[in-house]
Amino acid sequence: MNIASDFKVQRPAFLSEHPKELFIDGKWTPAISGETFETINPSNGQVLARIAAGAAPDVAMAASAARRAFEGPWSHFTPYERQACILKLADLVDRHFDELSLLDSLEMGAPLSRLRANSHKRAIGRLRFYAGLATAIHGQTIENSASREMFTYTAREPIGVVGAIIPWNAPLTSAIWKIGPALATGCTVVLKPAEQASLSCLRLAELIIEAGVPSGVVNVITGFGESAGAALAQHADVDKIAFTGSHFVGQKIIQASAGNLKRVTLELGGKSPDIVFADADLDKAVMGAAMGVFGNTGQVCCAGTRLFVERSIYDEFIARVAKFGSDLVVGDGLDPKTQIGPVVSKEQLDRILSYIQIGLDEGATTLSGGKRMLDAPLANGYFLPPTVFGSVKDDMRIVREEIFGPVVCAIPFDTMDEVERRANATPFGLGSGIWTRDVKKVHRLAKSIKAGSVWVNCYNVMDPAVPFGGNKLSGYGREGGVEHVDDYLNTKSVWINYN
Ligand code: ADP
DSSP states (O other): OEEOOOOOOOOOHHHHHSOOSEEETTEEEOOTTOOEEEEEETTTTEEEEEEEOOOHHHHHHHHHHHHHHHHTGGGGOOHHHHHHHHHHHHHHHHHTHHHHHHHHHHHHOOOHHHIIIIIHHHHHHHHHHHHHHHTOOOOOEEOOSSOTTEEEEEEEEEOOEEEEEOOSSSHHHHHHHHHHHHHHHTOEEEEEOOTTOOHHHHHHHHHHHHTTOOTTSEEEOOSOIIIIIHHHHHOTTOOEEEEESOHHHHHHHHHHGGGGTOEEEEEOOOOOEEEEOTTSOHHHHHHHHHHHHHGGGGOOTTOOOEEEEEHHHHHHHHHHHHHHHHHSEEOOTTSTTOSBOOOSOHHHHHHHHHHHHHHHHTTOEEEEOOSOOOSTTSTTSOOOOOEEEESOOTTSHHHHSOOOSSEEEEEEEOOHHHHHHHHTOSSEESOOEEEOSOHHHHHHHHHHOOSSOOEESSOSOOOTTSOBOOEETTEEOOBSSGGGGGGGEEEEEEEEEOO
């Protein structure tokens, strides 16, 4: 295993120069309770900052600020003016990306070098995409048969106040995926970042004001899920919840939203199949399958965690995936050599390790990884090497349940019918992969796999214009793509009788 070390530590100005309070109505505001919590750097276990712990009374303040902005200044912005704000925000995010990505890397451990390449493109690309949509929203004129002297048109109206609840695995780009469509449609937002990673969302809130968006349009309530998140999900004056996270919390959100029948969209977890046929370009497939599960230290909702490999190449292929994983450089997110950072927290590390133990107890064997990395300089961080399980059975918990760490179950298969059935034998339906040169296999599986995305000879590729989301326990609603804004809009039908 390669371990990165020896790099220059940077400390973003935001940590010392800005308050880490709630951002309500354009102002920094301490939590009404006065409570705070620590945010920890998972690369070394050190405290980065203390952050305000918002709760129900703070959520109520933020929701009423968002309502005032929705009905007041923001409602006077034309689509063109909203577009101009989003484009300016894209420029500001671009200009401050070194700082924003440093905050994310420090707080959740992702390699800074990867954030500054992939996430930079994602963040700016998404904002510019939603800017384009801001001036493209329109209703229809509909000929109706009720009367010859009557016509109908539809208007698309912003749904109102959106509660956005996001996880920690991609804080900045997740926030943009909720805020972008809200700004494009004229909605307002109360954003609840994950308690493990709030800093880039707070900095983003300041940039949103700098971009010319009125105070109160985007508010940020930091804090815990059971208090701040739950209060947002049940608040009677919030019209929609856009949630990304686990299906357990997704189910709670649906229940909490029932009081005022909020619109809910859910992007939840997965146990995605990645299927490799013997005829594939195996060099590409090894790298694609490995990074499809080890990338972001496996903390990706659509990670290809069930790796089905045709039996004739199984032994060779999984040995190569194990070696690829073992050759990746694990280290502090700030080290330019790091390819795999730590997992986000001690709690998450313990959860993954307990799954590894469950797998071993159930009779699976590890081909690589499986143990916490405790040698210097990683001893105080939450590091786990890429881990490959073989000898697994479909009914094992490690094959059925989402682990959310750098752990893959490698499973041999013999026939197309068999792999089709086993790939779909999951309550989830988020991502999937197919590696083959045979177009017939591609089309058959692309049709029969029950998942929101099918990647063929690639994995986890994203583009702002392409919808992403799940079926079954992986949730509903799509983020990205032109239809994304539909979930932020109501349709009004207007009947005009000119008789
Ligand atoms: P993960 O497993 O990725 O941490 P979670 O679903 O636990 O995902 O958390 C995702 C987001 O949901 C976080 O912002 C968290 O604080 C929030 N959250 C957790 N519990 C609740 C809840 N009961 N109601 C609303 N939000 C919650």
